[in-house]
Amino acid sequence: MSAAASAPHPSRLREPAYPGELVLTPVSRRPTVLEDSTLRTILDRPVPAFEASTAERPEVSVVVVTRDNQPFLRLCLESVLAYTGRPCELIVVDNQSTDGTGAYLERLAAQNPSLRVVTNEENRGFATASNQGAALATAEVLVLLNDDTIV
Numbered sequence: 001m002s003a004a005a006s007a008p009h010p011s012r013l014r015e016p017a018y019p020g021e022l023v024l025t026p027v028s029r030r031p032t033v034l035e036d037s038t039l040r041t042i043l044d045r046p047v048p049a050f051e052a053s054t055a056e057r058p059e060v061s062v063v064v065v066t067r068d069n070q071p072f073l074r075l076c077l078e079s080v081l082a083y084t085g086r087p088c089e090l091i092v093v094d095n096q097s098t099d100g101t102g103a104y105l106e107r108l109a110a111q112n113p114s115l116r117v118v119t120n121e122e123n124r125g126f127a128t129a130s131n132q133g134a135a136l137a138t139a140e141v142l143v144l145l146n147d148d149t150i151v
Contacts, residue, residue, distance in 0.1 A: 017082035017151070018042070018075055024150075032148065034071060042071045047104065048078060049111035055087030058114070060141045062088060063133030065126055067095040070104055072148040079151035081112055091136050093118045093129040 022041060026032045034042075062080055066073045073092075080090055094101055094117065102119060109115045118132055130144055 017079035019045075024075075032072070039071050042074050045074075047107040047111060048081075050078075050081040052113050053087035057087070058089040058139040059086040060084070060088045060143060061091060061134075061137030061139040062143045062145050063091045063093065063130060063137060064145050064147050065093045065095060065129040065133065066097065066101060066147040067123060068097045068099045068101065069147050070097070070099050070101045073101060074104065075150045076145065076147050077108060077115070080145070081115070083151045088114060089137070089139060090115045091118070091133040092116070093120065093133045095120050095123045095125070095129050 019041060023035050023038050027035055062084075064073070064076060064080075077090065077092065080088070090112075092105055092115065094105060105115075105117045105119075109117050116136065118129075118136070120129065120132075124132070134142055134144070
């Protein structure tokens with residue numbers, strides 16, 4: 001498939017997934033930490049709304065499991081919503097985050113109907129949370145995506 005065939009239509013993007021001037025090189029790898037200015041830019045940015053697919057059934061279900069990783073999660077989800085060209089449902093399973101992730105996910109889901117959120121009251125672990133998300137998926141194609149992936 002050519003790049004042109006897989007690229008989303010330009011009208012699908014309401015705003016960039018993230019500012020191009022962000023410094024994404026970590027200042028630490030264990031744990032992964034970004035520059036303070038980058039973190040502020042990500043966390044202070046308004047929660048965006050992206051054009052929703054008009055398809056009745058999604059072609060792809062993307063499941064993301066997260067726990068206390070809000071800056072990376074924002075980069076991940078907002079890039080998926082901005083740049084996924086196919087009708088897609090996005091399922092996020094939050095494993096008891098305490099860093100504001102829950103409030104962010106509520107705001108993002110309110111503005112983006114293709115996003116569904118599962119909130120676990122306890123950390124159920126990555127494998128169990130992945131299975132929770134997969135069980136909700138309705139598309140024939142299932143993608144398990146780490147919360148620190150940028151599309």
